[in-house]
Amino acid sequence: MTRxxxxxxPREGVLDPQGQAVQGALGRLGFAGVTDVRLGRRIELExxxxxxxxxxxxxxxxxxxxxxxxxxxxxxxx
Amino acid sequence: xxxxxxxxxxxxxxxxxxAVQAAGGTATGAWHQDxxxxxxxxxxxxxxxxxxxxxxxxxxxxxxxxxxxAIRRHADAGGLVLGICNGxxxxxxxxxxxxxxRTNATTSFVCRQMTLEVIDHDTPFTQGLTxxxxxxxxxxxxxxxxxxTTARIVLGYGHENPLGSVASAAGVANQAGNVLxxxxxxxxxxxxxxxxxxxxxLFRALxxx
Numbered sequence: 001m002t003r004x005x006x007x008x009x010p011r012e013g014v015l016d017p018q019g020q021a022v023q024g025a026l027g028r029l030g031f032a033g034v035t036d037v038r039l040g041r042r043i044e045l046e047x048x049x050x051x052x053x054x055x056x057x058x059x060x061x062x063x064x065x066x067x068x069x070x071x072x073x074x075x076x077x078x
Numbered sequence: 079x080x081x082x083x084x085x086x087x088x089x090x091x092x093x094x095x096x097a098v099q100a101a102g103g104t105a106t107g108a109w110h111q112d113x114x115x116x117x118x119x120x121x122x123x124x125x126x127x128x129x130x131x132x133x134x135x136x137x138x139x140x141x142x143x144x145x146x147x148a149i150r151r152h153a154d155a156g157g158l159v160l161g162i163c164n165g166x167x168x169x170x171x172x173x174x175x176x177x178x179x180r181t182n183a184t185t186s187f188v189c190r191q192m193t194l195e196v197i198d199h200d201t202p203f204t205q206g207l208t209x210x211x212x213x214x215x216x217x218x219x220x221x222x223x224x225x226x227t228t229a230r231i232v233l234g235y236g237h238e239n240p241l242g243s244v245a246s247a248a249g250v251a252n253q254a255g256n257v258l259x260x261x262x263x264x265x266x267x268x269x270x271x272x273x274x275x276x277x278x279x280l281f282r283a284l285x286x287x
Contacts, residue, residue: 014223015242017185063142066135066171068178069223 002052003077008065009040040070044077052076079103080284081119083149083165085110085140089127090162090265097265098123101278103285110143121158121284122149124165126217126263136179136219137167146172158202158287159257160280163217166249166259175250175259177224182217183242189216191273192240192262194248198232201255203283211276213262215240215248220261222247233260 023037095105129140161169226245233249249260264277
């Protein structure tokens with residue numbers, strides 16, 4: 001069994017209203033100097049079988065991320 | 079006969095079926111696990127709701143259901159498909175319509191009556207419609223994001239753009255015009271009691287098909 005961590009983030013240049021809302025809230029709590037916040041998603045996959053990274057990559061392309069608005073990365077977790 | 083598609087979490091199927099009847103047609107149900115549309119189906123509605131709880135992305139999981147292959151065949155053969163709200167999200171995620179629906183720029187649920195502009199009268203849905211339609215919106219993830227230079231934007235919010243859509247788009251069709259998705263809810267504008275009957279025209283188009 002291999003654990004693969006998929007990270008999905010809003011693409012650069014795509015408006016992230018949730019990140020902006022969090023940024024505003026942090027400012028209201030008194031945290032100065034927060035110049036940007038972006039919200040994404042972490043997906044942990046437990047995979048059996050060969051080549052889990054390639055499999056996770058295909059999963060991202062077919063379901064886990066929408067390439068129009070999201071970038072993704074896949075990584076093996078130790 | 080107009081098939082009204084249901085996924086787990088679909089909410090507006092009864093309203094959509096009533097709207098089909100108000101437009102003079104008959105409605106029947108189609109379930110997400112079906113591999114074929116009901117016999118005698120002439121047009122398809124994918125109604126609003128929160129299929130699969132909007133998990134991952136709105137419409138993403140529903141767009142990979144078995145019924146979507148049947149809907150794709152129906153659309154490829156020129157059949158009419160109308161996606162409303164979550165149905166619009168499903169059609170975009172399925173690749174039957176261009177773009178994707180994102181969280182509203184307000185980051186909030188928006189529920190209000192809107193005046194829509196009919197930008198493109200040359201689709202089977204919008205032929206003969208008036209230039210403006212009073213139809214409500216009710217959604218949290220209704221900001222259309224796509225390329226306005228290549229997409230066929232059929233309905234717009236005009237200068238108001240309450241959700242933050244690219245090009246103020248409210249409804250988008252495929253290039254052939256037989257698949258239409260819109261975030262506003264025409265099924266909630268089919269009876270004077272609801273304050274508007276401007277949604278009937280879209281359902282009449284389905285019934286004519």
